[in-house]
Amino acid sequence: MQLTLLQAMALSSSLPELLISTLVLVSLYLYIKFWRLRNPLYPMDWPVVGVLPSLVTRLHDLHDQLTVVLAASGCNFKAQGPVASGMRFFVTSDPANVRHIFTTNHANYPKGEEFAEIFDIVSGSIFTVDGEACRRQRAMFQSLLSNPRLLCSMASCCRGKVENGLLPFLAQMASTRTPFDMQDLVTRLVFDLTATPIFGVDPGRLSTNMPSMHVAAAMDTIMEVGLLRHTVPASLWKAIRQLNIGPERKLAVAHKHLHGFVREMTEKWKARRADDHDAVAAAMDIISADTVYKEDLLLNKILINYMIAGRDTVGTTLPWVFYNLAKNPRVVSMIRKELAPSASLKASAAGVSDVTPAGNMVMFEPEETKDLVYLQAAIFESLRLYPPGPFERKVVLADDVLPSGHQLHTGETILISIYSMGRMEALWGKDCHEYRPERWLSDDGAKLRYVAPHKFMAFNSGPRMCLGKDIAIAQMKTVVAAVVWNFDMKVLEGQSISPKLSCILQMKSGLMVTVSMREVCGVES
Structure with a gap:
């Protein structure tokens, strides 16, 4: 045709x-x-658009993918975003580079203005500022967190919440064998532990009727949208913010919730202070810092910063600790053996038998858990595998050469994968993916091994080392000791336990568990 x-x-x-x-x-x-x-193994570096498409398609398992790439590339690689976006990344998990960036030449690697824009809810607070502003705020927080009355108040709050809130709730769940979300429960607990010492007022998120958690959900939104802002060009997320659509609209609502919560709690604090000053004298005097921070907005941001820092470290870590313990009964047994002498003394002092009735659950004081090295090793091992902050972000001020030999140029962004550092065979051995607390102990098991902060970055490193590290460890020890001694825990089968898309390593779908009361709550046999 x-x-x-x-x-x-x-x-x-x-x-x-x-x-x-x-x-x-x-x-x-x-x-x-x-x-x-x-x-x-590298993410595809496309013409014009760079690694952005590869990054977006791998967000669901971003941290594991980065670990594979870093392991194959000698712990370092460079990448870039779309043309004209200004996104130039150097990604590393090399401890020598980390020490250089965070300690040796830390002044050349600030968080930068873009970081402060990403977390604008706390811009101007210690989390986002650099240089003299950072040093000034750190000095203030260091003074506050070393106040004996405040430390006593925080320890008392933790003990009271565990004894009168957490343990009774777990006992109720044990009696009915009802499954519950351990991550949600821990989030509520730590929210109260963080807020109560600041404001001298208990928000009451951990209670029998389990009230709504709009404020905690707002904190989650900040970290989830924060990750999105990290991964796309600033011009794009700023345009979305201007249009007030999608995740930026959700973030705007979260900002309102948080500022409203802080204003409400501040007014309650002021009212209590007017009625009975001594009753709240141990509450964090940061609210009284209006002599230094005249602007209410900046004060609100500092308070929100503290709330996020306290809740997102301990609150994110503990569910992973309980997950690892539930999967490793041998480790649970070792912790109980370490707790047994203190439990025995308590039983003797109370004049009861070794087998304690379920109604008389055992609580452990901070001074009783302070020197328990295996318990701390179990917590550190969870922090190694599941750090609450899976990555750090820095910017290059001036051209520099890293110990690895890589040349960095002004304006480049550095991403330190803390998650990957904990899973590097070169750093932790061939069993680096295994949960094994013994790696933290001396050969005789009597004390903790020293691990340099630039290798174990869960509490940061250098001049920005976490000021609340000791408080966080003490709180986690108190909670874990009480739960492990008094209850057996099982993770429900069929769950997919993985991190959510966020700047913090929360579990995507929570942690559904069941608990049962231990028959033996005296000396471990």
Whole structure:
């Protein structure tokens, strides 16, 4: 059949487009093929758009993917975002580089203005500022967190919440064998532990009727949208914010919730202080810092910063600790053996038998858990595998050369994968993916091994080392000791336990567990 004149003209006009399309597809195929041959594990660095498409497609398991790439590339690699976006990344999990960035030449690696924009809810607070502003705020917090009355108040709050809130709730769940979300429970507990010493007022998130958690959900939103802001060009998320759509609209609502909560709690604190100053004298005097911070907005941001820092470290870590313990009964047994002498003394002092009735559950004081090295090793091992902050972000002020030999240029962004550092065979051995607290102990098991902060970054390193580290460890020890001694815990089968898309390593779908009261609550046999 002969082509009509119109068909011939249509074919001739579409031929160039067809040839161009074929050429583009072949070129793309060859580009992908040769890239994969040269860089089989690297994220695809596309023309024009850079690694952004690869990053977006791998967000669901971002941290594990980064670990694979870093392990294959000697702990370091460079990447870039779309053309004209200004996104130039150096990603590392090399301890020598970390020490250089965080300690040796830390002044050259601030968090930077873009970081403060990403977390604008706390801009101007210690979390986002650099230089003299950071030093000034750290000095203030250090003074507050070394106040004996405040430390006593925080320890008393932790003990009271565990004894009168957490343990009774777990006992109720044990009596009915009802499954519950351990992550949600811990979040409520730690929210109260963080807020009560600040404001001298208990928010009451951990209670029998389990009230709503709008404020905690707002904190989660900040960290989830924060990750999105980290991974796309600033111009894009700022445009979305301007339009007030999508995640930026959700974030705006979260900001309102948090500022409203802080204002409400501050007014309650002031009212209590007017009625009975001594009753709240141990509450964090940061609210009284309006002599230093005249602007209410900045004061609110500092208070929100403290709330997020307290809740997101301990509150994110504890569910992973309980998950690891539930999966490793041998470790639970070792912790109970370490707790047994204190439990025995308590039983003797109370004049009861070794087998304590379920109604008389055992509580352990901070001074009783302070020197328990295996308990601390079990917590540190969870922090190694599941750090609450899985990555750190820095910016390069001036050109520099890292110990690894990589050259960095002004304006480049550095991402330190703390999650990957905890899973590097070169750092932790061939069993680096295993949960084994013994790696933290001396050969005789009597004391903790020293591990340099630039290798174990859960509490940061250098001049920005976490000021609340000792408080966080003490609180976690108190909670874990009480739960492990008094209850057996099982993780419900069939769950997919993985991190959510967030700047903190929360579990995506929570941690559903059941608990049962231990029959033996005296000396471990």
